[in-house]
Amino acid sequence: MYIVKSLITIQQIPTEAWPARNKTIYFDFVCDFEANDGWKDLTNKGKVTLPKKVRYIDENGKEINLGNKNANIGGFSDTPPTFLRGDEVKIEAGYQYKSGDQDFVQTATYFKGFISKVSSKKPFTLECEDLMWKLKQTAAKGGVNGVFASSKYSVEEMLSELFKNGKLPYTVNDISKTQVELGIDFRVDNESIGQVLERLRKDLYLKSYFRGTELRCGSVVYLEKETQLYNFVFQENIIDDDLEYQRKEDIILSAIATSTYSTGKDGTTSDGHQKTKQQKLQVLITLQKDGTFKRTVKLPGDNTEFPPNNEGERHDFNYNGITDPKVLGDQAEAELMIYYYTGFKGTFTTFGIPFVRMGDEVALTDNVLPERNGTYKVSNVEYKGGTGGLRQVIHLDYKVDPIVKKV
Known part of the structure; x- marks a missing residue:
């Protein structure tokens, strides 16, 4: 027989209004929770739903009942709140079971991050985000007057400097040992590190996600x-x-492959850097029924639209620094074949x-x-x-x- 075991740990984070909030709260009974682990969205999310009669175990093993009328669960009254946006959250779960004469407990960490929202309705829910939440709260500061020159910085070096200046205890592509060239002079201006990652995703097509305390940023997702x-x-x-x-003979596949790269142009910026222009090269590749590929090329400056996808699967592949349409098409064809099975x-x-x-x-x-x-x-x-x-x-x-x- 398998018995569900769960442990939800919440570490209160002191604030200016409540500097003494520093308790560690444990829910060692089964709470309803949701979480996910993926890479397609910048942020992995979680949610904890607390029972109507809320109780928890404090760091001294004492059971605390939050069901009394004086309890401030989510910061909705003047007493110190039990839960606040920014508190740390860890969700662990698994099973207790017997094998032979021995009892075993097998658990795993399903989620680790921060509370992003506390509901004011019953049942109380704690909406959570992974470590990306912290990056969204931290200002991006670094470079020379906010400019990271591509001749001096890789993506890892830029993000590591942003982490250091933001006093964040995270690493960048450390375990994964990847190295990504920045390719362009990159400017940060009145934005958070989370917004920088959004721009890297949108403009340079670099995917980002956390594995533990390591931020992974680049074009390679799986290790x-x-x-x-x-x-x-x-x-x-x-x-x-x-x-x-x-x-596979019934599958219709196509993909739009996009490569962004920068070219120099006359003049310099106010910081003394050469002005650059962002270029975009695109190739539409279609796998035809005879197993061959058809290519349609859009050179930089061409604003015509590709034909719509009326049937089958259409993927989007993004690359950096490829300026030759043939090279871009060859690389996209190889990637598209992964889905032809x-x-x-x-x-x-x-x-x-x-x-x-x-x-x-x-x-x-x-x-x-x-x-x-x-x-x-x-x-x-x-x-x-x-x-x-x-x-x-x-x-x-x-x-x-x-x-x-x-x-």
Whole structure:
């Protein structure tokens, strides 16, 4: 028998109004929670729903009842609030179970971040964001008068300087050991570090996400050295699914590949840097039924629209520094072929173990139709827990191996 175990830890952060707020609060009973682990959005989010009769365990092991009329749960009265925007949150969950004569407890950290909003209605809910929340609150300061020259800074060096000046205890591409060239002179002006990352995503197509306290920023998302492989079997540990099995000969694929790069132009800025102009090169590639690709090129300055996507899948691929349409098309074709396979697309729901994270791989086994067996990369995981048990909704990105591997 598997018994759900959860521990939600909230560390109060002192504020100017309440400098003595520094308690550590533990909810060691099952609260309803949600969280996710993915890379497509800049911020991973969580939510904790507290029961009607709220109680918690303090750092001394004492049970505190928040149901009395004098309790200020979310800062809605004059007494020191129990929860405030900016308090640290950690959600851990798993199972207690017996194997043979031994009892085991297997838990994992589902979420770590900060409270971003406290509801004023019952039941009380704590909306949370991961470490990106802190970057959104921290001013971006650095460079020379706010300018990071591409000749002196990589993306890692720029972000590391922003972290240092913001007194943030985070690293940039440390474990991942990637190095991304900035490519252009980058200016920060009256914005947060979170807004800088949004601009890097929008203008330079650099994806960002946190893994632990390491910010990863670049064009590469998955690190194979971290990948774990887990087996899932239909009618066993796959509870439900929204999967569609497609044969590759029935798939219609296209992609718009975009490369941004800068070119010099006459004159200098007020800071003495050469003026630059941002250029955008695009190629529409379409995989045709005979297996060949068709390309349509849009050179910088061409404002015509590509034909709309009326059927099939259309992807967006983004690169930096590619100025040759052929090179851009070749690279996009290779990336598009990742999605040209016979197999599943979509999501499936499973229990809380094995604990899966973004970037892991899942081997799906169908004992009734074994030709559908295959291994897939995970792009996102939605976590849900509470009185209804633990669930993971696993999103497939693409097929990595037609043969089920053993773990």
